[in-house]
Amino acid sequence: MSWKQEQEIDKIKASERWLQEPRFFGDDTELVVFPGSYSIGVANLGYQFLLGRLIHAGKSFDRFFIDTSLPDSISFDTKRPILDFPRWDVTLPFEDNLLQLIKLLQRLNLPLQGSMRQYPIINIGGPMTFINPALISFIANEMYAGEADDDWPEVRETTEWKLSAHFGVNSVVTGPRSVFKNSILIEVARGCMWQCKFCLYRRAYGRIRFVSKERVMETISSAKAKGFDKVGLIAANVSDVPWIGEILQFCEQKNVSVSVSSLAVETLSEEMMHALKGLGVDQLTVAVEHGDEKTRQQLGKPFTDDELVDTLKAAESNGFRSVKLYFINGITDDWSFNACSAASLLNRLCESVNMKIRVSMSVFVPKPGTPMEDALFPAQKDVEEERKFLVSNCPHVEFTFEPYYEARKEFVLGRLLPEDLSLFSSLLKENGERKAIKFFAEKYA
Numbered sequence: 001m002s003w004k005q006e007q008e009i010d011k012i013k014a015s016e017r018w019l020q021e022p023r024f025f026g027d028d029t030e031l032v033v034f035p036g037s038y039s040i041g042v043a044n045l046g047y048q049f050l051l052g053r054l055i056h057a058g059k060s061f062d063r064f065f066i067d068t069s070l071p072d073s074i075s076f077d078t079k080r081p082i083l084d085f086p087r088w089d090v091t092l093p094f095e096d097n098l099l100q101l102i103k104l105l106q107r108l109n110l111p112l113q114g115s116m117r118q119y120p121i122i123n124i125g126g127p128m129t130f131i132n133p134a135l136i137s138f139i140a141n142e143m144y145a146g147e148a149d150d151d152w153p154e155v156r157e158t159t160e161w162k163l164s165a166h167f168g169v170n171s172v173v174t175g176p177r178s179v180f181k182n183s184i185l186i187e188v189a190r191g192c193m194w195q196c197k198f199c200l201y202r203r204a205y206g207r208i209r210f211v212s213k214e215r216v217m218e219t220i221s222s223a224k225a226k227g228f229d230k231v232g233l234i235a236a237n238v239s240d241v242p243w244i245g246e247i248l249q250f251c252e253q254k255n256v257s258v259s260v261s262s263l264a265v266e267t268l269s270e271e272m273m274h275a276l277k278g279l280g281v282d283q284l285t286v287a288v289e290h291g292d293e294k295t296r297q298q299l300g301k302p303f304t305d306d307e308l309v310d311t312l313k314a315a316e317s318n319g320f321r322s323v324k325l326y327f328i329n330g331i332t333d334d335w336s337f338n339a340c341s342a343a344s345l346l347n348r349l350c351e352s353v354n355m356k357i358r359v360s361m362s363v364f365v366p367k368p369g370t371p372m373e374d375a376l377f378p379a380q381k382d383v384e385e386e387r388k389f390l391v392s393n394c395p396h397v398e399f400t401f402e403p404y405y406e407a408r409k410e411f412v413l414g415r416l417l418p419e420d421l422s423l424f425s426s427l428l429k430e431n432g433e434r435k436a437i438k439f440f441a442e443k444y445a
C-alpha cells in the first residue's frame with residue numbers, strides 16, 4: 001500500500017460518521033466487499049444492509065472497495081491483506097460489479113469457480129443473483145438469491161429468489177465522499193407499482209410494498225438525535241408513497257434536509273414539489289424514457305406529453321430552476337423515430353418552461369427476466385445516429401450520454417454462461433476487457 005493510498009483511507013475514515021457503532025477487530029471478522037468505488041458502495045443500501053445486519057448480530061467486520069484511489073488488496077478499516085479474511089460477504093448490484101469481482105479473483109490468483117476454491121468462503125447476494133443466477137452460483141460458495149432478510153447472516157444461502165418479509169433498510173454510515181453526501185439513506189418503499197417492460201427492478205422486487213410512516217419517522221428521529229441533519233429517501237419513485245407528504249412535513253419539523261431518488265409524473269403533486277423545494281431539493285428527476293407518447297405507454301409509462309409539460313410548469317412555479325430527465329436510446333429499432341420524437345418533446349418542453357433541461361441518456365439493454373429480454377441489443381451506429389440528431393436539434397438541452405460500451409458490458413455480464421467463464425477470463429487476461437466484452441457481445445447477439 002502506497003503512502004498516498006494510506007493517507008486516502010485515513011482521510012475518508014476520519015470524515016465518516018456512523019449511525020450505529022461498528023466493531024472492526026475480533027476473531028469473527030468478516031470482509032464486506034463492494035466490487036466498485038467507495039463513493040457508490042457507501043451509497044448502496046444493499047451494502048449498508050450487510051453492515052447493519054453484522055452490527056446487529058454483534059459481529060465484527062472490515063470493508064473492501066475496488067477503487068482506483070484505494071489499495072487493491074488491503075482492507076479498508078484495519079489495513080490487512082484481504083486474503084487474511086476467511087469469509088467475504090459480497091453484494092453485486094450491477095453487472096460492472098460482477099466484472100470487478102471476476103478481475104479481483106484473477107488478480108489474487110483465486111479460482112473463479114466456487115467449488116474449486118478452498119479459501120475464502122465467498123457469500124454473494126444482490127440483484128445480479130436475479131439477472132444471472134447460473135453464473136453467480138457458479139462463482140459463489142454461497143449464494144443468497146433475492147432480498148436478504150432479517151435471517152441474514154444466520155441464513156447465508158437461498159437459491160430461490162425471495163422477497164423479504166421485513167424491509168425498510170437504512171444506512172448505518174455516511175460521509176462527504178458518498179454520492180449521497182453526508183446523508184442517512186432511508187428506504188421508503190420497495191418494489192414498484194408500475195410495470196415498465198424493460199425494467200429489471202420491477203421483475204426482481206415485485207409489486208410495491210411501503211415502509212410504514214412510523215418506521216420511517218423513527219429512523220429520521222434517531223438519525224437527527226445522533227446529529228445527522230440530511231436524509232435521502234429511497235424508492236423506485238418516492239412520489240408513489242401515499243404518506244410521503246407526512247414524511248416530508250416531519251422532516252421540516254425536525255429541520256432535516258432531504259434528497260430523493262426518482263419521481264413519477266403520474267404521482268408527483270404540486271404540494272410535494274413545494275415541500276421538496278423547501279427541504280433543499282433543487283432539481284427534480286423524472287424518467288421519461290421515450291419521446292413518443294404511444295411508445296411510452298406500450299413500454300409501461302402511461303403519462304402523456306401534456307402531463308409532462310404541466311409537471312414542469314408546476315415545478316417552475318414552485319421555484320425549481322432545473323429538471324433532470326432520463327431517456328433510453330435504442331429502445332425501438334428505428335433510431336430516426338426515437339430521435340425525432342425525443343427532439344420534438346424536448347423542444348416543446350424548452351418552449352413551455354424557462355428551466356434548465358438536463359437529459360441523461362442510457363442505452364437500452366434487454367435484461368434477462370424482463371418481458372423485453374429477447375429484444376435486440378441496439379447497434380452502436382444507430383445509438384450514435386440517434387444521439388447526433390438530438391444534439392444538433394435540441395440546442396437548449398444539456399445532454400449526458402452513458403457510453404455505449406457500458407451498455408455492452410451490461411449485456412454481456414447479464415448473459416455470460418458458466419461454461420464461458422473460463423474463455424472470458426482468458427480473453428480478459430490476455431487481450432483486455434474491451435476485447436473480451438466485444439467477443440461475447442458478438443457471440444450472444
Ligand code: SF4
Pocket residue numbers: 192193194195196199200201202236237287300
Ligand atoms: S417506474 Fe421505474 S422502477 Fe418502476 S417499473 Fe418503471 S422503470 Fe421500473
